[in-house]
Amino acid sequence: MKSNSVVLKGVSKQFHRRGSGTFDALSDINLELGAGEIYALVGPSGCGKSTILNLVAGFDAPTSGEVLVDGKAVTKPGPDRGVVFQEHGLFPWLTAIENVQFGLDVRGVEGSAQKARRFLEAVGLTGFEKHYPRELSGGMRQRVSLARVLANGPSVILMDEPFGALDAQTRISMQELLMEIWAEFRPTILFITHDVDEAVFVADRIGVMAVKPGRIVEELTFSLRRPRTYHDLVAPEFSVLKEQILVRLRDSKKAAAVSA
Amino acid sequence: MALNGPAARMGAKILLSLIPLTALVIFWYCAMYFGSPYLRQFMPWPGQTAMVFFNLLLSGELIGHAMSSIGRVLLGLSLAAVVGIPLGILIGRFWTVRAAFGPTFDFLRPIPIAAWVPLSIMLFGIGEVPAISLVFLGCLYPIVLNARDGVTAVDPIHLRAAGMLGAGPMQILLRVVLPSALPSIITGLRQALSIGWWVVILAELLAVRSGLGYLMIHAQQLWEPATIISCMIAIGVIGIGMNYVTGVAEKYLLRWRATS
Numbered sequence: 001m002k003s004n005s006v007v008l009k010g011v012s013k014q015f016h017r018r019g020s021g022t023f024d025a026l027s028d029i030n031l032e033l034g035a036g037e038i039y040a041l042v043g044p045s046g047c048g049k050s051t052i053l054n055l056v057a058g059f060d061a062p063t064s065g066e067v068l069v070d071g072k073a074v075t076k077p078g079p080d081r082g083v084v085f086q087e088h089g090l091f092p093w094l095t096a097i098e099n100v101q102f103g104l105d106v107r108g109v110e111g112s113a114q115k116a117r118r119f120l121e122a123v124g125l126t127g128f129e130k131h132y133p134r135e136l137s138g139g140m141r142q143r144v145s146l147a148r149v150l151a152n153g154p155s156v157i158l159m160d161e162p163f164g165a166l167d168a169q170t171r172i173s174m175q176e177l178l179m180e181i182w183a184e185f186r187p188t189i190l191f192i193t194h195d196v197d198e199a200v201f202v203a204d205r206i207g208v209m210a211v212k213p214g215r216i217v218e219e220l221t222f223s224l225r226r227p228r229t230y231h232d233l234v235a236p237e238f239s240v241l242k243e244q245i246l247v248r249l250r251d252s253k254k255a256a257a258v259s260a
Numbered sequence: 261m262a263l264n265g266p267a268a269r270m271g272a273k274i275l276l277s278l279i280p281l282t283a284l285v286i287f288w289y290c291a292m293y294f295g296s297p298y299l300r301q302f303m304p305w306p307g308q309t310a311m312v313f314f315n316l317l318l319s320g321e322l323i324g325h326a327m328s329s330i331g332r333v334l335l336g337l338s339l340a341a342v343v344g345i346p347l348g349i350l351i352g353r354f355w356t357v358r359a360a361f362g363p364t365f366d367f368l369r370p371i372p373i374a375a376w377v378p379l380s381i382m383l384f385g386i387g388e389v390p391a392i393s394l395v396f397l398g399c400l401y402p403i404v405l406n407a408r409d410g411v412t413a414v415d416p417i418h419l420r421a422a423g424m425l426g427a428g429p430m431q432i433l434l435r436v437v438l439p440s441a442l443p444s445i446i447t448g449l450r451q452a453l454s455i456g457w458w459v460v461i462l463a464e465l466l467a468v469r470s471g472l473g474y475l476m477i478h479a480q481q482l483w484e485p486a487t488i489i490s491c492m493i494a495i496g497v498i499g500i501g502m503n504y505v506t507g508v509a510e511k512y513l514l515r516w517r518a519t520s
Binding site for chain 2: 076088149
């Protein structure tokens with residue numbers, strides 16, 4: 001039986017606006033991620049996809065509803081939920097390997113240097129252990145970010161537009177790297193993006209979101225072969241799925257424009 | 261001869277840097293030569309001054325007094341660092357500490373260190389205690405303020421990253437807040453060193469019977485202007501030396517930052 005690592009039940013989040021009441025960032029979100037699943041949330045900016053990630057990470061608390069990871073309610077950030085930030089998430093005063101060791105060291109894991117080296121190798125950064133983040137390219141920094149999260153062996157990896165700041169070429173190679181990493185470690189991943197191609201490429205399921213209030217308007221499941229490579233992006237099945245998502249996004253945008 | 265290449269440029273820099281000092285010595289000669297005879301009665305010629313300087317240097321007198329002064333600065337600075345860095349971090353991190361110490365600090369800070377001299381002599385008499393206390397006080401302000409600023413400027417994403425990697429509050433303080441604030445703390449220590457250096461001379465003019473400041477005021481009483489000028493030269497040279505050493509230390513400690 002497949003266990004669910006991440007469960008959101010009837011989650012809403014309101015933010016207080018300066019001066020004029022509250023607004024609904026998220027309304028009645030229900031979401032379940034099975035172990036080893038990659039779930040992508042796509043949607044326009046302001047739809048609350050990053051808010052969902054922050055709630056699961058424990059950076060923020062829901063106004064109502066429940067957020068469970070491995071059956072336990074989320075109350076604060078913890079090593080069972082690794083986050084890959086969009087950028088600048090690495091500690092600039094630590095070398096690549098020290099960044100990966102950080103999580104192991106604060107939790108008192110033995111042999112952290114050796115473990116960290118292994119995860120740097122997994123993301124293809126052997127030889128760059130002693131480099132500081134400023135000496136690495138944007139793509140390499142995100143590799144380190146991924147390695148330090150993997151090293152902690154989390155129940156779920158939360159990725160907040162992790163490749164959004166990278167150039168197109170690097171983005172593609174990072175997406176392919178993520179697929180390799182998934183094949184090796186089988187982590188559960190919640191992936192936030194506004195790039196439909198990216199969502200289609202990485203995910204098993206995709207939640208399409210809309211704004212005002214932020215909600216999931218459609219969930220698409222698709223079970224195409226893994227490992228995927230970039231050739232699959234031009235396969236007919238992908239195009240069909242991509243069209244579905246684009247139509248859904250456009251519809252929700254129109255609806256928002258009418259209601260506004 | 262073209263001015264290119266690092267060696268030529270370095271040579272040019274050294275030559276150019278000598279211009280103002282040479283001009284000053286020439287002006288000194290001219291003033292003595294063409295100026296009022298009264299000037300020649302008490303002011304030494306540059307050459308005589310140089311003789312006095314080297315005599316003081318070779319006899320060990322200058323070095324002995326300089327060591328007393330430097331010792332006081334280092335002791336006062338160390339005490340100020342031990343008190344000031346934790347205080348600044350606590351002020352920056354906890355509003356309660358800020359509320360408790362802020363107003364007192366704001367009230368005391370505009371009082372110049374010189375204004376503390378009379379009271380410190382009355383309280384502690386003539387000796388090491390008033391001198392070191394004054395240095396301590398002068399060093400305390402920049403250390404506390406810079407430590408506070410460093411702590412308040414910690415990137416929130418680094419706090420989040422540490423939390424999701426499993427770091428507890430104390431680990432976050434030591435492994436994230438402290439290294440983030442380090443550039444600012446070092447700036448504070450360097451400012452404190454130069455303030456400490458002028459405070460110690462002031463203190464020695466009035467409150468203690470050794471050190472370069474004392475040597476100067478003693479020379480004034482004995483009508484020995486060449487000794488006074490020698491002390492001034494020593495003070496300047498030591499100041500440059502301190503700045504150089506702390507600059508090298510700063511570069512090493514902050515090697516993870518971009519070299520600008």
